[in-house]
Amino acid sequence: xxxxxxxxxxxxxxxxxxxxxxxxxxxxxxxxxxxxxxxxxxxxxxxxxxxxxxxxxxxxxxxxxxxxxxxxxxxxxxxxxxxxxxxxxxxxxxxxxxxxxxxxxxxxxxxxxxxxxxxxxxxxxxxxxxxxxxxxxxxxxxxxxxxxxxxxxxxxxxxxxxxxxxxxxxxxxxxxxxxxxxxxxxxxxxxxxxxxxxxxxxxxxxxxxxxxxxxxxxxxxxxxxxxxxxxxxxxxxxxxxxxxxxxxxxxxxxxxxxxxxxxxxxxxxxxxxxxxxxxxxxxxxxxxxxxxxxxxxxxxxxxxxxxxxxxxxxxxxxxxxxxxxxxxxxxxxxxxxxxxxxxxxxxxxxxxxxxxxxxxxxxxxxxxxxxxxxxxxxxxxxxxxxxxxxxxxxxxxxxxxxxxxxxxxxxxxxxxxxxxxxxxxxxxxxxxxxxxxxxxxxxxxxxxxxxxxxxxxxxxxxxxxxxxxxxxxxxxxxxxxxxxxxxxxxxxxxxxxxxxxxxxxxxxxxxxxxxxxxxxxxxxxxxxxxxxxxxxxxxxxxxxxxxxxxxxxxxxxxxxxxxxxxxxxxxxxxxxxxxxxxxxxxxxxxxxxxxxxxxxxxxxxxxxxxxxxxxx
Numbered sequence: 001x002x003x004x005x006x007x008x009x010x011x012x013x014x015x016x017x018x019x020x021x022x023x024x025x026x027x028x029x030x031x032x033x034x035x036x037x038x039x040x041x042x043x044x045x046x047x048x049x050x051x052x053x054x055x056x057x058x059x060x061x062x063x064x065x066x067x068x069x070x071x072x073x074x075x076x077x078x079x080x081x082x083x084x085x086x087x088x089x090x091x092x093x094x095x096x097x098x099x100x101x102x103x104x105x106x107x108x109x110x111x112x113x114x115x116x117x118x119x120x121x122x123x124x125x126x127x128x129x130x131x132x133x134x135x136x137x138x139x140x141x142x143x144x145x146x147x148x149x150x151x152x153x154x155x156x157x158x159x160x161x162x163x164x165x166x167x168x169x170x171x172x173x174x175x176x177x178x179x180x181x182x183x184x185x186x187x188x189x190x191x192x193x194x195x196x197x198x199x200x201x202x203x204x205x206x207x208x209x210x211x212x213x214x215x216x217x218x219x220x221x222x223x224x225x226x227x228x229x230x231x232x233x234x235x236x237x238x239x240x241x242x243x244x245x246x247x248x249x250x251x252x253x254x255x256x257x258x259x260x261x262x263x264x265x266x267x268x269x270x271x272x273x274x275x276x277x278x279x280x281x282x283x284x285x286x287x288x289x290x291x292x293x294x295x296x297x298x299x300x301x302x303x304x305x306x307x308x309x310x311x312x313x314x315x316x317x318x319x320x321x322x323x324x325x326x327x328x329x330x331x332x333x334x335x336x337x338x339x340x341x342x343x344x345x346x347x348x349x350x351x352x353x354x355x356x357x358x359x360x361x362x363x364x365x366x367x368x369x370x371x372x373x374x375x376x377x378x379x380x381x382x383x384x385x386x387x388x389x390x391x392x393x394x395x396x397x398x399x400x401x402x403x404x405x406x407x408x409x410x411x412x413x414x415x416x417x418x419x420x421x422x423x424x425x426x427x428x429x430x431x432x433x434x435x436x437x438x439x440x441x442x443x444x445x446x447x448x449x450x451x452x453x454x455x456x457x458x459x460x461x462x463x464x465x466x467x468x469x470x471x472x473x474x475x476x477x478x479x480x481x482x483x484x485x486x487x488x489x490x491x492x493x494x495x496x497x498x499x500x501x502x503x504x505x506x507x508x509x510x511x512x513x514x515x516x517x518x519x520x521x522x523x524x525x526x527x528x529x530x531x532x533x534x535x536x537x538x539x540x541x542x543x544x545x546x547x548x549x550x551x552x553x554x555x556x557x558x559x560x561x562x563x564x565x566x567x568x569x570x571x572x573x574x575x576x577x578x579x580x581x582x583x584x585x586x587x588x589x590x591x592x593x594x595x596x597x598x599x600x601x602x603x604x605x606x607x608x609x610x611x612x613x614x615x616x
Contacts, residue, residue, distance in 0.1 A: 012426055025525060028058060037049035067583075069082075069098075078105055081104070081108060097208065099127065103136070118135065121154070123136070123153070130160065130164070163192035163199065165188040166191035170188075170202060182209060186203060186205055186209075189202055189208045200227065203228060204220050204233065219243065220233045235267055242278075243476075252274075254272050263296060266293070266296030271311070278286060278572035279572070303325035304326035308577040309521040311577040314580065327421065336409065340421070349375065350379035352381045353418045355382065355404075358552070359533070364588060366397060367588075371429070371437050372428055373428070382400070391534045391537060392441075395442060439590070440589075441557070442559045448534075449542050465545070467498045468497050469477075469551060470548075481576040484511070489607065498523075537560060540557055547566045548568070565591065566613075
């Protein structure tokens with residue numbers, strides 16, 4: 001029904017409704033409403049004819065400018081669109097539709113940073129413009145800001161009925177190893193639209209990420225018979241087999257499956273290398289990596305995997321060129337590896353060290369600043385997670401901290417050569433003695449440590465105070481984890497045990513308490529390590545003993561120089577490179593006590609050596 005065919009009563013009702021929506025009165029409100037409807041039908045000329053006169057009569061109302069800007073966007077006239085949307089934003093500074101349009105206009109003008117900044121304003125203003133959200137996700141991914149973007153987009157992905165947004169956000173989170181968060185997005189995409197192959201594969205991947213390993217294996221096998229993209233399903237199946245310690249089956253499947261793409265074959269060879277490492281066949285693993293790199297070329301994950309394989313063996317010079325390939329090409333173009341070269345580092349009066357990987361890795365890699373050839377007196381700024389701010393207060397490396405979003409506000413503006421990826425400093429490992437990078441550098445607040453220590457001493461009533469961390473909640477982290485019911489067998493009678501594990505641990509602690517009723521378990525309600533790294537550091541410093549698997553707790557204890565921290569290490573590919581391949585001596589921090597598996601999956605030896613330390 002057109003405006004011309006409306007009865008007088010119907011027209012009055014339509015005008016009243018339009019007036020509330022657009023802040024205009026009379027026929028002008030109805031004209032704007034009809035202009036939006038006309039544009040949705042693809043009639044740009046008709047929409048402009050309706051909107052333009054209203055804009056002339058009401059220049060302070062944003063909707064006419066929004067319509068003009070939208071038409072310019074459709075015609076890919078970036079500067080014109082930017083001018084119109086800027087007028088709209090001037091009329092309504094928190095108008096979500098105007099801000100979203102302005103962000104898109106900046107993209108057309110190849111103005112990436114302004115586009116991202118305006119899009120974030122649009123999201124905060126409540127924008128539900130899915131094409132803009134997808135564009136923002138793509139841009140932040142190219143800029144290496146996936147985690148920051150996810151923080152803004154995850155609530156929207158769970159509310160909006162956009163399978164595309166949920167799926168692509170899941171892919172972005174997968175890239176930064178946020179597997180559980182990716183799983184929630186993949187599940188959402190599948191629920192909203194189960195038809196696309198990509199969503200069915202993502203749902204199988206989500207089963208893996210939520211530790212439903214047997215179910216993921218079954219789902220992948222079922223889908224292999226039905227879908228075209230069999231390579232990705234084969235990789236899911238290989239991962240599920242490896243996580244279940246079905247090494248023979250994984251190797252047989254990898255050899256027999258015909259991969260359709262070089263990338264799929266290369267990733268499978270990387271998984272074969274992992275299985276062979278778990279078996280102690282390092283020569284076979286090296287061959288598998290070489291095959292993968294020959295096929296995949298510059299694929300970042302394969303090159304990084306081989307780089308850390310060399311690093312764990314102490315072959316730093318050999319591994320560095322491969323490890324340097326770990327960032328995606330877009331990120332590497334922005335921060336070339338040459339920025340970490342001696343001639344560049346030695347010329348910078350200030351250096352912005354860019355965070356990468358997980359919190360634990362960042363704590364470990366920051367010690368490389370001690371061996372990097374920096375200019376005397378250079379200002380060092382670590383650009384990372386906001387939680388690092390309090391943690392790095394009074395640190396021994398001379399660092400100050402800023403968050404990633406604040407980088408664009410630095411004055412004078414940051415020059416490209418002033419930035420370096422933290423991991424690129426590993427190139428200096430081959431030319432320096434291990435002692436040069438060792439030593440504590442974190443300094444928790446003394447009063448916080450004293451307060452926690454006093455509380456724990458009161459609760460323990462003379463008993464030894466232990467801290468216990470047993471799990472890495474990531475997908476592959478399961479191979480580095482073990483139940484607390486197994487660890488507590490090594491503790492002395494009557495010990496007071498502080499729960500250091502993140503997440504909901506009530507069932508696990510209840511099971512451990514049933515095994516060792518003589519122990520007292522305590523979870524400090526004042527400490528949340530996921531939110532407060534500085535508080536967590538103070539908590540570790542307040543303990544007599546720390547027992548942990550290879551997770552953030554281990555790196556925090558090392559960087560604190562904790563006097564009695566014990567690290568349970570897996571054999572095989574999941575032994576992180578910081579710890580080398582053998583020996584009880586901690587090669588990275590020089591202070592941790594290492595307890596290693598002799599055989600992948602078997603914790604009996606490390607638990608026996610741990611228990612012997614406190615044998616009654």
